[in-house]
Amino acid sequence: DTEVTQTPKHLVMGMTNKKSLKCEQHMGHRAMYWYKQKAKKPPELMFVYSYEKLSINESVPSRFSPECPNSSLLNLHLHALQPEDSALYLCASSRYEEDYEQYFGPGTRLTVT
Amino acid sequence: AQSVTQLGSHVSVSEGALVLLRCNYSSSVPPYLFWYVQYPNQGLQLLLKYTTGATLVKGINGFEAEFKKSETSFHLTKPSAHMSDAAEYFCAVLYGNNRLAFGKGNQVVVIP
Numbered sequence: 740d741t742e743v744t745q746t747p748k749h750l751v752m753g754m755t756n757k758k759s760l761k762c763e764q765h766m767g768h769r770a771m772y773w774y775k776q777k778a779k780k781p782p783e784l785m786f787v788y789s790y791e792k793l794s795i796n797e798s799v800p801s802r803f804s805p806e807c808p809n810s811s812l813l814n815l816h817l818h819a820l821q822p823e824d825s826a827l828y829l830c831a832s833s834r835y836e837e838d839y840e841q842y843f844g845p846g847t848r849l850t851v852t
Numbered sequence: 853a854q855s856v857t858q859l860g861s862h863v864s865v866s867e868g869a870l871v872l873l874r875c876n877y878s879s880s881v882p883p884y885l886f887w888y889v890q891y892p893n894q895g896l897q898l899l900l901k902y903t904t905g906a907t908l909v910k911g912i913n914g915f916e917a918e919f920k921k922s923e924t925s926f927h928l929t930k931p932s933a934h935m936s937d938a939a940e941y942f943c944a945v946l947y948g949n950n951r952l953a954f955g956k957g958n959q960v961v962v963i964p
Binding site: 784845 | 898
């Protein structure tokens with residue numbers, strides 16, 4: 740199984756809502772990533788988890804809260820988002836943080852109204 | 853600062869013609885190099901990668917790329933474009949701080 744899955748596929752939320760994005764992989768990878776991608780732009784790294792510990796936070800606003808409950812699962816909790824946070828959120832994984840090959844999920848298309 | 857340059861945000865190519873997407877990077881040491889493809893409303897799919905060894909690498913869907921250290925380039929080619937090649941293509945470089953740096957991308961349009 741070389742797949743990274745993400746749910747939901749689409750999400751519309753108001754600025755006062757709390758929602759979560761979910762990412763799962765069963766490849767035994769120990770590094771997991773969240774990226775944000777605006778339309779017609781490259782992905783931007785948000786967070787990196789390595790062995791279930793937060794390794795990198797690219798100065799992301801606190802309204803985004805990542806969580807890694809176990810080695811297969813990565814969540815992104817959303818609260819009090821702004822319309823400019825609307826984007827495609829991509830999850831990726833690699834065998835470990837120093838590994839060069841990242842496998843990407845299909846993404847969650849988030850719209851903040 | 854480390855950077856990846858992809859020239860020309862939109863690239864139009866006729867069906868059956870050569871596809872050439874250019875990628876240049878800045879680095880003082882040989883990095884790991886990647887090309888990703890993204891179809892509309894989908895995630896990124898790895899086309900090919902260069903880590904060490906042979907400088908001409910072959911990927912999926914008939915694409916290949918050549919690492920040229922002297923030119924700090926990793927251009928992507930496909931001899932004959934197909935309609936299904938219409939997508940966004942990103943060149944990426946993995947630097948020593950374990951971060952992927954992406955180019956701005958090329959939107960490839962295939963003209964019948």
